[in-house]
Amino acid sequence: MSEDLTSWIQGTKPEEEKPASNESGPTPASRRSLLQTIMESFSTESIRPDWYPRVPKSALPGVLLNIEYDGQTGLAKLKLYNPSSMKIYEWLDNSGHHPYCLTDYSRSEIEKIKDVIEHKGFLKMEETTKVILLHDKEQKLVSIVVRDPLAIGGRRDSIREHLGREHSWEADIRYTKCYTYDRALTPGLYYKIKEGNLLPVPQKFSVQDAKRIRGLFETGSEESKLVEEYLPLFLSPAAYLPRLSLDIEVESPIADRIPDPVAAENPVITVALSDDTGTGVVFLLLRSNEQDAKEPNLPEGVSHKYFTEERQLLEAVFHILWRTPILATFNGDNFDLRYLVNRAKRFGIPTSDIPIRLRQGLGSNFEAHLKYGVHIDLYRFFNNRSIQIYAFRNRYREFRLEDISQALLGEGKRELPDLISRLPPDILADYCWQDTHLTMKLTQFDNNLVLSLILLLMRVSHQGLHDLTRSAVSNWIRSLLYYSHRQRGYLIPRKEEIEALKGKATTEAVIKGRKYLGAIVVEPVAGLHFDVTVVDFASLYPSIMKAYNISYETVRCTHPECRSNEVPGTSHWICTKRKGLTSLIIGIIRDVRVEHFKPRSKDKTMTETQRSWYSVVEQALKVFLNASYGVIGAAHFPLYCAPAAESITAYGRYAITETIKQAESLGVTVLYGDTDSLFLAKPTKEQLRKLIDYSEQALRVELDVEKEYRYLALSSRKKNYLGVTKSGHVDIKGLTGKKRNTPLFLQKAFMQMVDILRQVQTPRDFSTAKDRILRLAREHLARLERREYPIEELAIRMQITKPLESYVKTTPQHVKAARQLQDAGRDVSAGDIIAFVKTVGGVKPVEQASIQDVDIAKYKDLVKSTFEQVLDALGIEWVETIGIRTLDTFFG
DNA sequence: GCGGACTGCTTACCT
């Protein structure tokens, strides 16, 4: 398609280039403030700058941030960001690329379909040859090229409808994606505009890293070819991107009710903006009775400005947003930016002066795009489950700015002394500034981890920032795989084709309603165990995909001679003739992560900056790896293939059961295990080595020593244990005391118990620990009896996961409480966490309850079951803990 | 009319 771009990525020598462009960019300390620079234009320029859009014939290198479709010209539009000048440039496609789809009809057959040939968007037909992976053959197809994306799909009379779905391929890929893949674009890397053309800017990166990574793969292998494509993505430094953050406050006369961003009925009273150098500004609306307001006390570098007219305040904000290259908000998509737009409309500010474009996203979500720059809504990014779990290891468990910043920054929001509407400007300024400041800090902590991660994920998935930060991991993987199909000339199959050819799963899941059998959880040996070694398979499922060549096209392939290559425990077989694409890609990512980036991210001989970069790459790759198996087994995924997913878990079960057998034959007792891990009782070095060698040789998966416990407390419950490592770190898994819905008083009591256990060194120490735990439990039961805890600490906090009215089968307690809140006039929507207490008659929302309402007996039961999970494992009976005599007192 | 046994629903967790 585009020779210049692809050839560079394939590794031909890039043209000479000055190195300036691939520096990480000026750091905040050494450059001028972005916000200040923008505000200097206040006096000389109008709201919307006359230079917008900036579409130069030649421009400094910039990071490719976004790929959009320009409705006016009907062309793909790229946004590039040059960090030194802090300016965005646009580039419109000049290659004549057009939307298209593929069909198996011949030219002459198509000519008979008048609705296609005479379609107003129809341009031309082109013959092309594609590889059909499902049938391992080549096929001639016709590409139908059209003027605009809607001619292909999205309307009732679109071409794909006239061809018939079963005769059209690749007809539901968004045009911006289609363009990205065909032009081999990598968002997150540097490009430049030269004489009107877009050119990649080669990045210099560590020769040593490149050499080491190349060394992981056999010369001439498919892996070694593909890894050349990946090297620039993994190794080019992430640019430092100057940026702004924003937060607004809106007057709201009713307590507990968030102002409606659609109606936008109430005035915007405060807007705070910050840049990454710590420079900030707070705009304040002075209401009539506030003319002698107290001056706000803001940090150095943060100024404030009063407005008496709201319209002027909005216009000042818009003036800044027209010049903002990257804007970070927290929930700006659905609140701040949306509110600003709708509020501006009420004032009659012309649309052409509003720097924000709102778009309906999935569900009830809105998206707010900046017309000039790009907008990251951190709320949406942190809400991404893969980011929460894999990148941030579940460090935050709720998604409010308060929770996330406390967890990641150790700093929270300002406390509100009163309703927003009743606060004087100086307090509002401080409150609003803090939110803006936290939002900025979330993009900066750990060496700009969040932005670097976003850039890496953009590169690997070949998606622009806007889509990347707003879509889930299945989307990222889909994009990665579609890109590879296009690059290699493979036809992207339709979902129905895969299902029709491969069929359904053949095993039966343990859980009713699931599609196939999953992992094995070993029955724990209840009790206290000293000196336990945990071994686990490194990235088990990705390793299996790699080692056993599992992809949608290789499972149940069409070659009769492959049928003998059976998957244990299933009726499936795997291709022996062709390497699967998913298997190839995931295999490379696995090897590069496990063998290169992960060890280096922990290597103490590296500088901190180096380690942090290795760690970013490692985390980004982990996200793709961890989800790669899941998406194949997800029915909505376009490359869904149940037999492939089922084959992966089947090999997983095979690996763990064979390893258990081997351990036992070596004389090692297996105490517990889950999916890819085994807990071994006092194994010797020799036994461990033999076990690790065995899995490598016989199973072709890597087994590593994961950790060593001084002691491990196992109850008879699976997925429940407490282990103390040799270094004194306590691992707690699955225990009630750690769950977020456990009342706070009990979480604290539980942590006190954990602290007692942390100090245990030898079996002898347990009798002291036992006494102390006994006293602890008694103390808390007595305090309950005396109703000493603040009622908030007794609250059970549970999430409403769907709209309240769709709880029709049963009415769980948190839903009862939520309905009471609703009756009292509060909005409750999916995702909200409801805090309630158990009362004698039922439940009450914590806001409506007093300590006297609380049903103490129910809370004692909770204490009992929480403590029991640990005591069980220590061989202590609860009755024994409380003491026979006191039992009557407490449970009489 | 009531309690125990049972199933199903819901949430939060583990890998």
Add this chain to the structure above:
DNA sequence: ACAGGTAAGCAGTCCGCG
């Protein structure tokens, strides 16, 4: 809109009970 497996608590149902 990544998967399946497990624990826990409660809601709702059925059954037996002179």
